[in-house]
Amino acid sequence: MRTVGIDLGGTNIYSVVLDGDTVVGRAKRKTPGKGGRDRVVEALLDAAHEAAASAGLDIGQLDAVGVGSPGVVIDGTVGGGANVPGFDERFDLGGLLRDPLGRPVRIANDVTAGAVGEHRLGGGRGVDDLLCVFAGTGVGGGLILRGRPFEGSHGGAGELGHLIVRQGGEVCPCGRRGCVEAYAGRRAMELAAERGRAAGTPTLLFDVMADKGKPRATSGVFRTAFESGDRVVADLLEEAAQVLAAGIASAVNLLDLERVVLGGGLADQLGAPFRRWVDAALQPLLFLQPPRIELVAAELGDEGGAIGAALLAREVA
Ligand SMILES: [Zn+2]
Structure with a gap:
């Protein structure tokens, strides 16, 4: 076919x-x-x-x-x-x-x-209970349960980006506070860097953006600034990893999944080092011990x- x-x-x-x-x-x-x-x-x-x-x-x-x-x-x-x-x-x-x-x-x-896509032909092949997390401009989540996509009663399941990990925390693009996306979405991270700059904390992020001729801090801009040793960007990415881990752990503790696939522009660009940060923060938060969950890379890209x-x-x- x-x-x-x-x-x-x-x-x-x-x-x-x-x-x-x-x-x-x-x-x-x-x-x-x-x-x-x-x-x-x-x-x-x-x-x-x-x-x-x-x-x-x-x-x-x-x-x-x-x-x-x-x-x-x-x-x-x-x-x-x-x-x-x-x-x-x-x-x-x-x-x-x-x-x-x-x-x-x-x-x-x-x-x-x-x-x-990831379940059938990518990083999620061979398991029946899977969470896919896509970290890019925002943070998306998709669930496969018992081998089938699970969309919920009203089509709204899987919103990992809007699991609340810090009650009363930063404002999320969705208008609520403390969601995963308020810390791990690229847009939110760019806004945090802008606030820091306005308060006098220097970062290379905006210079890299200008060098690459980008109107926004793309995933590639974040990667270059991080690889150049920018402290602000490193702190933002570390916090993003911690918060993603908290969101993923909450989903896994609720559903007892077999595997988590991590992809999206930001995670793809940052690759294995970022995934290791998320994994290290994730393991101690899992209720079932020893942990039985694998965190793997998405394989299908864009x-x-x-x-x-x-x-x-x-x-x-
Ligand atoms: Zn939100």
């Missing part, structure tokens, strides 16, 4: 054609920053066609299309997707794609799709969500 998977992110749209376990076509484009929902839907259609063409195929030769979208997905509709124009108010994304594509369409939450969406599309083909 051949399916297309598309991962809609706040910055980029990745699309792949999956044939069996192999990616045979791929495309990448920018997510439209303005123009509203219609422009985004158009970009998704283009992404599907472009991936198909790169595999030497027409969209009609593919069995189904899967899309991983930010926000809460219910029966093909999407709402609450704050990072993409027009995706905050609920609408029928599946319906808007099905007719022009002429193929069955499956919509899933982007993080759930990422977790499905295409994981698109691969997962292509796998989920098989269910509607």
Whole structure:
């Protein structure tokens, strides 16, 4: 079976054609920053066609299309997707794609799709109870329980980034206080570095950002500043690791999982040293001793969500 998977992110749209376990076509484009929902839907259609063409195929030769979208997905509709124009108010994304594509369409939450990808073809292969944590601009979490993605009663399960680890702590982008993402999300860490700079604590972070010509502190900017020995960035990353460990331990203590996959832009860039920090902080927080949980790296990188969406599309083909 051949399916297309598309991962809609706040910055980029990745699309792949999956044939069996192999990616045979791929495309990448920018997510439209303005123009509203219609422009985004158009970009998704283009992404599907472009991936198909790169595999030497027409969209009609593919069995189904899967899309991983930010926000809460219910029966093909999407709402609450704050990072993409027009995706905050609920609408029928599946319906808007099905007719022009002429193929069955499956919509899933982007993080759930990422977790499905890692479970079937990445770092989560071979286990039935899995948590995937993606640390990037924000912190996402996806659960696989008994071999199936678990989305909860209202599509909102797995929000590891909003487990509260410090009651009354820092303000999270979600508006609450003390969430994992308030410390381990790249956006929150950049804001903390800005506050430090305003208070007179020097950091290389903003010089590296300027050198690389980036408007934001990307994961690569954090890595370069860290490797240059910047103390502020090292402290922020160490705190992020501690807080991620607390969130992961809470989830594992609740669900008795077999494995945790850690990925996302920031974790991918920082690699094994960062994962070791998280693991070292995690082990003493686990209720079951000796610990039986493995913390491993995500393996699919930026295409994981698109691969997962292509796998989920098989269910509607
Ligand atoms: Zn939050």
